[in-house]
Amino acid sequence: MAPLSPLAPTLIPFLDRYLPPTTKVNSETGLNTKLPFVTLTYAQSLDSRISKAPGVQTVISHLETKTMTHYIRSKHDAILIGIGTFLADDPGLNCRFQSPMEQKVHLIRPVIIDPTFQLGAKYETSRLRKTAEEGLGLPPIVVVDSLVLNQNPQINTFCQKHRIILIDLDRNSEARFVWEDVFAELGRQTLNSVMVEGGASIIESLLSCATSNEDTHLINSLIITIGPVFLGKSGVEVSPMNELRLSEVNWWKGIRDSVVCARLNKQDHRS
Numbered sequence: 624m625a626p627l628s629p630l631a632p633t634l635i636p637f638l639d640r641y642l643p644p645t646t647k648v649n650s651e652t653g654l655n656t657k658l659p660f661v662t663l664t665y666a667q668s669l670d671s672r673i674s675k676a677p678g679v680q681t682v683i684s685h686l687e688t689k690t691m692t693h694y695i696r697s698k699h700d701a702i703l704i705g706i707g708t709f710l711a712d713d714p715g716l717n718c719r720f721q722s723p724m725e726q727k728v729h730l731i732r733p734v735i736i737d738p739t740f741q742l743g744a745k746y747e748t749s750r751l752r753k754t755a756e757e758g759l760g761l762p763p764i765v766v767v768d769s770l771v772l773n774q775n776p777q778i779n780t781f782c783q784k785h786r787i788i789l790i791d792l793d794r795n796s797e798a799r800f801v802w803e804d805v806f807a808e809l810g811r812q813t814l815n816s817v818m819v820e821g822g823a824s825i826i827e828s829l830l831s832c833a834t835s836n837e838d839t840h841l842i843n844s845l846i847i848t849i850g851p852v853f854l855g856k857s858g859v860e861v862s863p864m865n866e867l868r869l870s871e872v873n874w875w876k877g878i879r880d881s882v883v884c885a886r887l888n889k890q891d892h893r894s
């Protein structure tokens with residue numbers, strides 16, 4: 624694993640207002656809210672692609688913005704990916720950014736959205752498991768369709784040592800979880816901030832639900848790294864179902880990549 628570079632100092636004030644507050648407070652009631660603070664963050668090409676082909680891990684971020692991603696991980700309780708990303712990337716999903724102010728590296732909880740429990744035996748040989756066993760990260764929580772519990776014997780073995788969250792799929796709309804159910808459950812598990820990293824299906828699903836009025840509050844911040852590359856028509860594109868305009872937009876320019884931070888709605892979680 625290549626070491627990270629020092630964090631560009633200008634990234635700290637740039638990112639600050641888009642990162643989770645220490646305590647999430649509802650601006651209207653003054654009470655803590657049940658839903659975690661959700662940051663959607665990923666790296667894309669100039670043609671809005673996050674990998675060069677389906678299921679192929681593709682480096683887009685420069686080391687400088689890779690370091691930024693680990694800094695962002697250090698500010699969240701959980702990191703969420705879809706099972707497609709687990710299968711394609713075999714990621715570590717830990718935090719390797721060490722703040723000079725902290726004695727220890729931050730431990731972030733991986734969450735995998737895996738309705739049909741494809742994780743199965745693949746977890747045994749994964750980097751995720753190795754990272755957790757070496758004490759460099761935490762074991763994952765896997766979010767599974769409630770109906771799959773009795774249909775897949777591998778779940779029972781996995782459950783003995785790991786946490787599984789059972790949620791009913793929304794069977795009216797192409798067998799997806801309702802995101803509010805997922806985040807509410809993560810909130811109940813005391814995960815007060817969730818960083819969503821991908822992949823394409825997860826990003827599109829979240830951006831698309833943000834275009835429906837009811838769910839705009841689910842994503843609190845958007846942080847996108849843009850690398851100077853076109854991945855072409857065989858690349859995996861991310862695009863919401865409908866037009867989506869951003870607010871509170873700010874840009875940062877690094878050695879090679881640019882980063883855009885924004886909100887999807889007008890709600891300010893710090894006021």
Ligand SMILES: NC(=O)C1=CN([C@@H]2O[C@H](COP(=O)(O)OP(=O)(O)OC[C@H]3O[C@@H](n4cnc5c(N)ncnc54)[C@H](O)[C@@H]3O)[C@@H](O)[C@H]2O)C=CC1
Pocket residue numbers: 664665666667673674676677678679680681683704705706707708709711712736737738739798799800801820821822823824825826828859
């Ligand atoms: N450039 C970047 O920042 C990143 C790139 N990637 C890339 O993305 C690709 C993987 O993307 P995908 O294949 O789309 O996989 P994915 O990680 O989005 O997982 C897809 C699976 O997640 C589940 N899922 C997604 N939305 C759901 C919902 N609302 N309810 C229930 N289940 C849901 C389904 O089982 C679906 O098959 C890989 O090539 C990976 O390298 C992944 C993360 C970040």
Ligand SMILES: Nc1nc(O)c(N)c(N[C@@H]2O[C@H](COP(=O)(O)O)[C@@H](O)[C@H]2O)n1
Pocket residue numbers: 665666680681682683684688689692704708709712713714715716717820821848
């Ligand atoms: N920030 C960023 N830039 C890229 O170019 C990427 N391909 C990704 N991918 C995400 O990073 C995960 C790998 O994490 P580990 O370093 O192994 O912990 C991968 O699973 C994607 O979510 N990200």
